[in-house]
Amino acid sequence: MRPTTTVMAGLFFIFLSSVAFGQGAPILGAKVYGPVRDPRELVEFAKSLGFNTLFVGDELATSISFREQCRAAGLKYFLIIRTFNDPEAAKQDASLVSIDREGRPARREGDVMICPSRQDFRRAKMDQIRAALQRLKPDGVTLDYFRFFIYWEGVDPQKGPVNFPAFCFDRSCLEDFLRSTRLELRHRTVAEAPDANRELIEEIWSKHRDAWYQWRVKRIAENARELTGSIRQEFPGLPIVLHAVPWTRDEFNGARQKIVGQDFRLLAPFFDYVSPMAYSALTHRGPGWVEKLDRALLTEVPAAKLLPSIEVGPDSPQFPPMPPAHYESDLEAARQAEAGVVLYHLELLLDDAVRQAITKRALGEAR
Numbered sequence: 001m002r003p004t005t006t007v008m009a010g011l012f013f014i015f016l017s018s019v020a021f022g023q024g025a026p027i028l029g030a031k032v033y034g035p036v037r038d039p040r041e042l043v044e045f046a047k048s049l050g051f052n053t054l055f056v057g058d059e060l061a062t063s064i065s066f067r068e069q070c071r072a073a074g075l076k077y078f079l080i081i082r083t084f085n086d087p088e089a090a091k092q093d094a095s096l097v098s099i100d101r102e103g104r105p106a107r108r109e110g111d112v113m114i115c116p117s118r119q120d121f122r123r124a125k126m127d128q129i130r131a132a133l134q135r136l137k138p139d140g141v142t143l144d145y146f147r148f149f150i151y152w153e154g155v156d157p158q159k160g161p162v163n164f165p166a167f168c169f170d171r172s173c174l175e176d177f178l179r180s181t182r183l184e185l186r187h188r189t190v191a192e193a194p195d196a197n198r199e200l201i202e203e204i205w206s207k208h209r210d211a212w213y214q215w216r217v218k219r220i221a222e223n224a225r226e227l228t229g230s231i232r233q234e235f236p237g238l239p240i241v242l243h244a245v246p247w248t249r250d251e252f253n254g255a256r257q258k259i260v261g262q263d264f265r266l267l268a269p270f271f272d273y274v275s276p277m278a279y280s281a282l283t284h285r286g287p288g289w290v291e292k293l294d295r296a297l298l299t300e301v302p303a304a305k306l307l308p309s310i311e312v313g314p315d316s317p318q319f320p321p322m323p324p325a326h327y328e329s330d331l332e333a334a335r336q337a338e339a340g341v342v343l344y345h346l347e348l349l350l351d352d353a354v355r356q357a358i359t360k361r362a363l364g365e366a367r
């Protein structure tokens with residue numbers, strides 16, 4: 001091939017890629033979590049407010065009626081996949097569950113986080129995802145819990161995740177750490193029982209903590225390469241979204257990288273969209289935060305990929321109130337994003353005429 005032909009072929013490929021990954025019209029989306037009595041009503045309601053995409057879990061996506069209604073209304077739907085949060089898998093094999101330095105499992109209420117180093121789990125998860133995509137034929141896929149265990153919603157924005165332990169110190173992670181870092185440690189063998197690894201864990205924690213933090217970030221990036229690579233190979237052109245913990249790179253002493261394992265500079269290239277869960281009420285942040293967060297994240301994520309997800313309002317009395325004006329300012333800030341916005345969640349708009357009007361107006365405005 002002559003050089004000019006190579007260049008032309010390259011440009012054509014870039015053109016095809018950008019078309020295939022659908023970076024055209026902004027996503028105006030809403031997440032739906034609750035059970036739905038009447039899919040037609042729900043789809044019509046979403047359409048009437050100006051949404052063009054719904055983000056739904058397996059239960060709703062399985063409904064043929066829901067999919068037909070979406071198609072008829074011209075709405076797209078993205079399937080939410082709970083990647084490393086898998087209580088069912090943990091029930092079958094308790095050794096899959098992530099553990100902290102003391103051997104405590106990564107469980108919180110209904111959530112059970114699986115060790116990201118377990119290759120057998122990652123393979124099984126890809127098989128599950130493949131089957132779901134073939135069966136449900138969504139217009140996009142969105143990966144939730146793609147990280148190490150953290151209850152980020154409960155972190156005090158003033159203090160950060162001070163006492164939250166970093167995961168995971170099970171056998172698979174220790175082996176992966178030793179293999180990938182090639183450090184000269186006094187303890188180099190990994191035992192089956194967590195208690196037998198106490199000295200090795202202590203050595204890593206006291207002498208090689210930075211290397212351990214860096215290894216965790218690489219582990220999640222490798223998992224992203226692996227999973228998005230498989231999805232793209234088998235479902236070319238299907239947009240892939242990452243649910244991102246809504247902390248800036250430097251916030252809480254870099255905890256998003258160190259504790260969560262999400263480094264957007266490494267992860268963004270694998271995804272079509274990086275979607276920070278910028279939930280103001282849930283995380284006890286005030287008005288103005290969404291705008292600041294988005295601006296900070298643009299130093300890590302290309303503008304065409306940053307897809308903020310904001311909260312409509314608190315969905316439980318345990319969280320601080322979020323007056324309509326606060327919602328409106330969050331929505332206006334998020335609407336500045338080139339890629340679009342995703343609201344969390346649609347059900348909160350059902351009986352709220354004030355927020356419906358705010359939403360309709362904001363979504364209807366051209367950027």
Ligand SMILES: [Zn+2]
Pocket residue numbers: 098099115116117118168169170171172173174
């Ligand atoms: Zn592990």
